Amino acid sequence: MSGDKSWLTKFRSMKTGLILVLAIILASIAGTILPQQGLHGLTGRWYSLLQLDDVFHSWWYVTLLALAALNLMACSFYRLKNLTQRREETKPLLESSQLDKLQEKQAFVLTGPCHVTGDRIINLLTSRGYETWYDRPEPGKWRIGAEQGRLHLWASLITHFSFLVIMLGVLTGAVFGFQSSINAPVGAVFGLDSIPGSGVAPGREDFKLRVDDFRIERYADSTPAGYYSQVTIIREGQAEKTATIAVNSPLEYNGVKFYQASYGEAIKVDIMGTDGMVIDSGLVLYGQRFAIPGTEYSVSASSQLSAPHPDGSTESFGRQVIYAVFQGNQPESMGRTSLATPIKIGNEDKTVSFVEIVPYTGLLVKKDPGVPLIWLGSFFLLVGMGISFFMRPHRLWLVLQQEGSEIAVLIGGISKNRFMLADSIKSLSHDIQRGASTGVWKVSDKEMLLNGNI
């Protein structure tokens, strides 16, 4: 083996991981501080090259995240290999002289026969959740070993693998999911085929959604208390179920989720022929153009409250429509009109009339099959961290030596956490001494239950 580390060893090292984390931290700070809209001029060019207007989705940020993921993956697999290749662990027992060299230890003397006390101590240790092993090398002498928190070996691995599960979830969502939105006026029926990005071909949708009602509830001070869309799922022409979609309460159907995202008003428009009969009608949504069938014209419109009449009469107080007519993509004319007043469209023999204002609900439509993986990963992340932080792995050794009617007890241990170890040894010594002097050995409730003492 040469002294040079292979690139893989270097790549999976924690140093690489930490450098990547540092880079992600710095990039993230930049992403929250830099204005996330396009700028012009020279800065603009740099901005667009490095995608600084959208740092978190830029090629270099995503690359950083991917490298960190690979580093984590390599490091986790390496750990897993090490952990599974671990030889069956020996369970050593120590002599008094070895125990004496440990950092944390305690010695005391008990009265009574050694064989009884030895059994009691092992019971006590077991009831405290220790795994124990022991031998009796000579009459009147016990050597006991005890260990707690062996699961700890796996904790770091669980934590790190949970990230891979989360990343798998993100990837699954990115590949198999979609997110889009639709502004649906009350009364509208739509299927997934009309949702951009859903990947459902026209006419191939499994079900349709009908918006039955949209309402806003308000507090006494008129601030909004809630937005509610009443909808019906229609399958093969049959109403299958009704639901109310509200903020914080999306509707999930067939793996697709519908969220209450916004609302607004649309304007219903009638198209009339020369005879004044309605040929067609449709809805003009805010900010969108409505194409007039059979012509190259389209209209856009928005409504506003008209100003009160100068003479003070309230009759004329109502809605007005501001509209624009386009020929192809060219604006042709614009103006202001009242509801239900026909306007002529270019040279066509058709007129349009904005007949009424219809509220619409803005729904976010989303499918993300990766979400369960995200929650699964999050759960394991917490489990792994919980074991890492709150389980305190340590080993204890005891030597009992009968000396006449007395037993000399020596307890020592090793752990990464010295304060906790000192605490454990102290409380164990306390319980042993109290048990030996009173004859009442403290065991856990579970143990007492098993022995039928409760």
Place this chain on the structure above:
Amino acid sequence: MGIYEDLAFSGAFAAYTIAILLTVWGFAARHDAVSRFASYVTIFGWVMNTLALILRTLGAGRLPLSNGFEFLVAFAWGIVLFYLWLQYRYRLKAVGLFLLPVVWALLAYAAVEIPETQKAITPLMPALKSNWLSVHVSTAILSYGALAVSFALAVMYLIKERISRNQNTSSVLYRNLPGEDILEESCYRFITVGFFLLSMVIISGAIWAEQAWGSYWSWDPKETWSLITWLIYGACLHVRQTYGWRGRRSSIIAIIGFAAVLFTFFGVNYWLVGLHSYA
């Protein structure tokens, strides 16, 4: 703010102020009775703080966790909760000297800088009407509380370490500060508790965001800064474990981490704009 809530708030603020003075006195004069009295005054302040939160809960008919003012009062409460627990568990002296001023500053900020409109109880906006609100914000309070304690311990460690490097072991500060070992160890413990809770904050926030906004992660400034904070503490734990970066270096990272906590709360609200604009 109701009159009784106002009284409780003022009582807590006054008690914490007095507790700081008593702590300084007890520390400088090495007077144990004064230090003990300072602890009692702190407990009184915490009870008042609790009362202020309870009264607001009763007044609003919900947990008081929905705007910047409410969060600050609860944040102070969480810090003192962990401080009292630390006192009980580790019997560490002098932590209050470094921690209570943080609590004081938070409450002073809440009293002076937060506009009256936020202090009034306002009904919840639709996005906040969720059971996840209480889970998300209460874990945030506990997490930030634990991290504030780790910050105070890290500062104490750095001071103690600096004096001992200068071999000025006769100074009052040196003699009255707890040992470097216990400071370093308890600082680490509080970071692990705070870090674990911070993970819960981020996860519960993601679950909630998925329910309210349809996306578990949106790179909103608040989200991003909580991730930055999380990465800093995560890195801190890794270098401690692997490279044995203890003491000075890990204390410095703990201080940077808490600065990130404060920025996540204050900085993001006042300088950056995002979805998370209520607190």
